[in-house]
Amino acid sequence: MFPMKQASALGALAAALLVSGCVSIGPKPPQRLLTLDAARKVPAGAAQDGTGRTLIVADPEAPRALDTVRVPVQLSPTSVAYVMKVQWSDTPRHLFRRLVAETISASTSRVVLDSGQFSDEAGERLTGELVAFSIDQASNSAVVTYDAALTNPGGKVLARQRFTASAPVGGKIDAATVGAPLNAAANSVAAEVAAWVAARN
Numbered sequence: 001m002f003p004m005k006q007a008s009a010l011g012a013l014a015a016a017l018l019v020s021g022c023v024s025i026g027p028k029p030p031q032r033l034l035t036l037d038a039a040r041k042v043p044a045g046a047a048q049d050g051t052g053r054t055l056i057v058a059d060p061e062a063p064r065a066l067d068t069v070r071v072p073v074q075l076s077p078t079s080v081a082y083v084m085k086v087q088w089s090d091t092p093r094h095l096f097r098r099l100v101a102e103t104i105s106a107s108t109s110r111v112v113l114d115s116g117q118f119s120d121e122a123g124e125r126l127t128g129e130l131v132a133f134s135i136d137q138a139s140n141s142a143v144v145t146y147d148a149a150l151t152n153p154g155g156k157v158l159a160r161q162r163f164t165a166s167a168p169v170g171g172k173i174d175a176a177t178v179g180a181p182l183n184a185a186a187n188s189v190a191a192e193v194a195a196w197v198a199a200r201n
Contacts, residue, residue, distance in 0.1 A: 031085040034071070034179040036095045039187040040106040040194075054123025055110040055197065057101040060146065062093040062130040071178050072134040074143075083135070086175035092133045096146070096186060100126070103190040108198040124158070125151045126197065132164070133182070135173055141166045142181035144189050150200065161196060163189045 065072055069091060070082040088095060097114070104126075105112045113123070132145035145164040151157050165188035167181035 030087040032175050033089045035089045036099045038099050038102040040103045042105045056113050056125045058127045059097045060093050060128045060130040066133050074134050074136050093130050100190045104194045107194040141168050142185045144185040163192045165189045
């Protein structure tokens with residue numbers, strides 16, 4: 001048995017260690033969280049009357065290096081690093097799907113749904129793969145590449161096309177400079193996809 005004073009001292013020490021342990025558990029939160037902001041938005045209060053054909057926009061597939069909240073930097077064709085102190089608020093493929101859906105809704109007459117929503121009639125589907133969504137160190141630019149596929153309700157591919165865009169990084173690649181060019185490149189791709197979809201109406 002410990003004397004009372006010694007037991008109290010040990011208890012205080014244990015409490016201090018527990019508090020310090022709680023503070024240091026897990027990785028430090030990033031200094032910045034990034035998201036994508038659509039350049040073309042559906043106006044507030046706008047209604048879709050259903051006269052346009054339904055389009056279901058699905059989350060694109062993505063390689064493991066991109067299917068993360070971290071921001072990748074392509075150092076070489078075989079080497080990838082990640083920007084420190086910054087993360088996406090969601091994985092890029094989820095953010096990009098929402099951006100593309102918003103842009104198509106604002107730019108066409110299509111009634112746009114995500115894959116978790118249902119309509120009375122099965123509509124066409126926009127699927128694809130997010131091939132690039134990163135910073136290219138060699139060109140000091142953000143690069144977004146999307147392989148799109150438009151399929152009918154039966155799953156038959158109606159059209160395929162690759163869309164890509166880049167935007168310069170203003171200065172050193174770091175947490176403060178990567179968000180805006182990635183958002184700009186993603187919006188350029190989304191606008192091209194929307195025009196492609198509209199042309200098939």
